[in-house]
Amino acid sequence: MLGGRMSIYQPSFFDESERLSALSQLRDPLEELSRYIDFELFRPELAAVFARSTEPVAGRKPYDVVLMFKILILQRLFNLSDEQTEYQITDRLSFTRFLGLRLGSKIPDFTTVWRFREALTTAGVVKRLFDQFTAQLARQGVLTKAGVIVDASIVEVPRQRNTRAENAEIKAGQTPAAWTEQPRKLAQKDVDARWTKKGGETFYGYKDHVRTDAGTVLITDYVVTPATVHDSQALPELVGPQDRGQRLWADSAYKSAATDAQLKRWGVDNQIHEKGTRGADLSAAQKAHNRQKSKIRCLVEHIFGYIENSMHGPELEYIGLARVSTGIGLANLTYNLCRHVQLIRLGRVPAMA
DSSP states (O other), X not given: OTTSOOOOOOOOTTHHHHHHHHHHHTTOHHHHHHHHOOGGGGHHHHHHHHTXXXXXXXXXXXXXXXXXXXXXXXXXXXXXXXXXXXXXXXXXXXXXXXXXXXXXXXXXXXXXXXXXXXXXHHHTOHHHHHHHHHHHHHHTTOSOSSOEEEEEEEEEOOOOOOOHHHHHHXXXXXXXHHHHTOHXXXXXXXXXXXXXXXXXXXXXXEEEEEEEETTTTEEEEEEEEETTSOGGGGHHHHOOGGGTTOEEEEOGGGOOHHHHHHHHHHTOEEEEOOOOXXXXXXXXXXXXXXXXXXXXXXXXXXXXXXXXXXXXXXOOOOOSHHHHHHHHHHHHHHHHHHHHHHHHHTTSSOOOO
């Protein structure tokens, strides 16, 4: 009652269990992720990264590699900084349950999370983890032969405030001499990111070029580049002669005579949007054909929409192509994990054996 003395809370042995049960009744999405995804699949690759590390005989036992990897998945799923990741794990029961921790468990601090991610970046292992899960999907018969969709999305990073002379040196592949004399300043400068324009807006960062299975809207491959790389330049890394007989959908940014000829040599069914030229607008038939193609091509926008809206991304606070590639790769893998769970829930694919 108002004005009364607050009663003293006496924790019960069953409090945690009851709260977790309530979370389950509220359909905790992380519980579904744990139920349908076997994260042990990733253990061999993760363990190999740290196999050569020399841990002292005395001292605290290192955290389990799968636990740490799941923390990175949480980080990308909710677009959290390292500091916020530590805080949210400490604060949220849904996070600790997903990680297999209890209220009294020791939680990795933010520097441990950073070091683990740095180790994965140095080893270049994230793409292999992504490919491993994709191969598992293929073995399970999840991926379809309904065709391929390619597209690219800009991933922004913190903007740099450089002089024109500094930017000119960076574009030439050189590091400004003044920066090399200031290691702390250099550590905060991204010499790999680039400026680009899209729809009249200016962006600074990188691009996530993705190849998508048209039947399931799962990402089956990706390439990370600076933002200035044209979408079509990454196409040969995503599509090739191994796709003979497959249909390929893409927007008009990928259209060119050279691309048409290449796809024909590969035996790929070209469903790229037609593009008008100066003085030669598209005919009514071409516009109608593009509208038909859009019904399939637009599915790829669901990926970028999910990453933008549900995962609160894809902006990253990382510096440099290697670290950003790790962040983008983890985001693409996290999307696939969530999309696979959604497909299982909808009854479109079976749960992994």
